[in-house]
Amino acid sequence: MSESSSHTQPSPAASAAQGVSALLNHFWRPALSILGLILIVLLVWPLLQWAVFDAYWAGSDGSACPDKAGACWPFIAERFDQLMYGAYPEAQRWRVNLGLTIGLIMMVPILIPRIAGKAIWVSLFIFVYPLLAIALFSGGVLGLSPVGTSSWGGLFLTLVIGVFAFVFALPSGILLALGRESRTPVIRILAGIWVEIWRSVPTLVVLFVAVIMLPLFLPREYEVDKLLRALIALSILMSCHIAEAVRGALRALPAGQFDATRALGLKRSSAYMHVILPQALNISTPQITNIIIGLFKETSLLVIIGLFDLLGMVQAVSGDPEWHLSSARATGYLFVALIYWAFCFGLSRYSAFLEKHNRTPGSY
Amino acid sequence: MNSRDQSNWSLARAWILQLLVLLGIFLLLAGIASTTLENLDRLGVQSGFDFLEKRAGFDINQTLFAYSSDSPVYMAFAIAIANTVLLAVLSIALSTLIGLLVALCRVSGDRFFNALGHMFIETFRNIPALLQVFFWYFVVLRSLPTSAQSWQLGQHVFLNNRGLFLPGMSWSVSKTGLIGGLALVSVAVLALLLRSYRRRHPGRPSRPAWLKRLAAFFWLLAAALWITQTTAWSQPELQKFGYISDWVITPELGALILGLSLYNASSVAEVIRAGFVAIPKAQWEAARSLGLPVAAIMCTVVVPQAMRIIIPPMTTVYLNIFKATSLGAAVGYPEIVSVMVGTTNNIVGRPVEIMFLIFAVYSLVSLLGIWMMGHVNRRYNRFDLV
Incomplete structure (x- = not known):
């Protein structure tokens, strides 16, 4: 390959992209393109066939679709409420919908860069919304x-854990960051040790620490809910990443x-308060968004701690004998x-948008 | 109050603040320690690391070295660490390979390949790793044929829903084999020493290149001969309960490798791409104007510079893969968390000690990774004159 490409004329504006593309000369490029196309067809076509063309759409119980066949959409339709709310009583689900909608509305002024008074909106979301939601x-x-x-x-649980962990983690993460930049050696070292220890272990270990160790650390009168324990674990971890x-x-x-x-x-x-932090937070917003995406994906680990x-x-509803397919x-x-993909992709687009927005001069 | 008094006062205040913080942390830790001891006492839990010496009493379904349920607990821990390292190494290798291919697609300058790479990255990085592992484990690998109808790949490789059965390899080194191996190693060491000596003392007449190549060729031939003579291959055998082989990739391991590699390949690809894109255009232009062929530009100009940018974030990605091996606990792969927290803690009930050990292992690996990154990075920064 190198022999033939050495004959190509040096182009006036060679960039990394053109450098690599020079490796792919006239023979390899179409050959590889066709190979790539075949690969896509081989991968995407069976998936499409399974999920759409061979899928079963009608029915209301396990007999609606055979095992080891096309996608079984009646399963989703039947168990949709469980997938959304868990075992939350049906008559009370309006509370979940209301609470999440309020949260969404309160997020709007935070997410749109043009709206002023970010500090007020963020502190409303961090200090008032949790009380209302709880x-x-x-x-x-x-x-x-x-x-x-x-x-x-x-x-619902995934969103609650995600939002609440973030609400606890943002203020503590900022404090930890200031601690690590502190002029006082003791605070700097302690904050550094705290952050590095939690960051060096897997999320699952942090969750197990909260589930197994937290009850040991507290006097026996305090019974901490499992959900709260998981929340504490994810908040600690996330605050270290934010820091x-x-x-x-x-x-x-x-x-x-x-x-x-x-x-x-x-x-x-x-x-x-007035000069350094506002700018630093502005710069780090895209990265914090990426941390939120990471957290949202990490909430899937909660299944391991039950x-x-x-x-x-x-996992739970497909273990149900009726739908054991x-x-x-x-x-x-x-x-x-x-669902995960839509959330994460949306957030990552938002993060990219912010980064671009921050780069344009005079944006803040 | 003059400025000197003021600075004395702020110094004193800083000291008092630090002492108070230390005192507060100490009181907090002491409080936690005393409640923990009280709780452990109430629950009748003993403490100490003596459990490591005791009989483990449980089996592990993947052991890289000798282990049985009669082995001590520390052997179970060692097996778990070995399994974690195996999974991490395989996942890192595969994700690097896939990530490199995707990154090349992204920088190829070809619209079709760019879109292909983009699609790959956006698909796999936005779906949680655990979900991907579950998909491979519960959907794909479960639907493979049973032992009786295994797929045969080549002559001695079998794939079924119990795993991928590979020919086992074992070394048996005889006395002559040992001497031969030592001779091979010492020749290689001598050659390398000689090379570094000549590098440090330029000006002496060097041996012709063809002679060096011939010597290297014969050395490789001898090494290949040595390996084939000392290794023995064992084929997978079909027995009553399915295939038996020395080397098996269990469905758990396979699902984890696939899930972790595809998930992390997108991060690898982005890191590599960022490294390539950061090389200024002028570098390519300068190298081209010297008349270097593209392959030489890549190897001697672009890659060494890109490596400096790639290595630090790549270390983070690799450490993340190492940490993500803990997902093994969700599908029952015997790695550190599942063996120590899932099994050992249930049997011996020493949560504090076990958590301490787990933190120690992961922190050590993190430190090791960061140290290695520094080492490799120094190598690539050697020629930096700025």
């Missing part, structure tokens, strides 16, 4: 009947910013994969 979801106040967390499940993102942004700020605050005679604390998150719910299970996986 009151709605678990009840016991305002005349709402109590619903135990053991009956929470499905996409690293924010610290990176703090480091990336030009030194002139610090100097300018000194020249203005600002105190260190107000310099951080919580019925979205993936856990599929490999086609039903596969359809369940495809369905939740599409």
Whole structure:
């Protein structure tokens, strides 16, 4: 290959892309293109055939579709409520819908860069929304009947864990980042050890620490709910990741910013509050979005510690003797994969949009 | 108050603050320790690492070296670490291979290949790794044929729903074999020493290139001969309960390798792509104006520079793959978390000690990874004159 490509004329503007493409000369390029096309057809066509053309659409129980055949969509239709809400009582599901909708509406001003007063919206979301959501979801106040967390499940549980872990992790992550940049050696070292220890172990281990160790650490009067334990674990882990993102942004700020605050005679604390942190948070927003995507995917690990998150719910309902079909299970996986994919892809597009937005001058 | 007093005061304040923080942390830790001891006492849990010496009492379905349920617990731990490392190494190798191919597609400058690479990345990185592992384990590998109807790949490889059965390999080194092996190694070491000596003392007449190549050829021939003479291959055998072989990729291992590799290949691809894109155009232009062929530009100009950008984030990706091996606990692959937390803790009931060991292993691997990254990175930064 190198022999033939050495005869090609050096182009005036060679870039990395053109350099590599020069490796693919006139013979290899069409050959490889055809190979790639064949590969796509070989992979995508059977999937499409399985999920759409050979699929079973009608029916309401396990007899609707044979085992080891095309996709079994009646399974999703029948178990849709469970996949969304878990065992949350049917009459009370409006509370879930309401709570999540309020959350979504409160997120809008945070997500749109043009809307001013981000600090107010974010603090509303972090300090007010959780109280409202807890009151709605678990009840016991305002005349709402109590619903135990053991009956929470499905996409609802995944979203609750994701949102709440983030709500706890953002403030603590910022504090940890400031701690790691602190002038005080003791605080700097302690924050560093804390962050690095949690970051060096797998998420699953952190979850097991919370499930197995947390009850040992607390006096026996405090019984911590399993969901709360998982939430604590994911919050700790996520705050460490956020701390690293924010610290990176703090480091990336030009030194002139610090100097300018000194020249203005600002105190260190107000310099951080009004000059340094707002910029650092702005820079690190795309990365924090990526951390949220990671967290959302990590919530699937909750099935291992016995919580019925979205993936856990599929495992649970496809273990049901009525739907004990490999086609039903596969359809369940495809369905939740599409949900995860839509969330993560949407968020990653948003993160890319923010990055572009931040790069354009005068955006903040 | 003059400025000197002020700075003295702020210094004193800093010291007091640090002491208070330390005191607070100490009190917190002491409180946690005392409640933990109290709780353990109440639950009748003993403490100490003596359980490591005791009989394990459970079987492990994948053992890379001798182990039985009569072995001590520390052997079970060692087996689990070996299994974790095996899974991590295989997943890292496969994800690097796939990631490299996808990255080449992305930088190929060809619209079709770019779209192909993009599609791959966006598909696999937006679906949780565990879901992908479940898909391979519960859907794909479960639907493989049974032992009786195994697919035969080539002559001695069999694939069925119990796993991929490969010919086993074992080394048996005789006395002459040992001497031969030592001779081979010492010749190689001598040649390398000689080479580095000549590099440090240029100007001495060098041996002709063809002689070196001939010597290298004969050395490789001898090494190949040595390997074929000392290894014995054992074929998978069909027995009453299915195939038996020394080397089996179990469905658990297979599903984890496939799931982790495809999931992480997208990160690998993005890291490699970023490395290539960061090489300034002028580097290509300069190399081209020197008349270098493309392959030489790649090997001597682009890749060495790209490596400097690639290595730090790649270390993170590799460490993430190592950590992700803990997903084995979800499908019953005997890696560290499933053996230690899932099995050992249920039997011996020493949660604190076991968690300590797990943290120690993972932190050590992280430190090792970071140290190795520094080492390799220094190698590539050797020629940096800026």
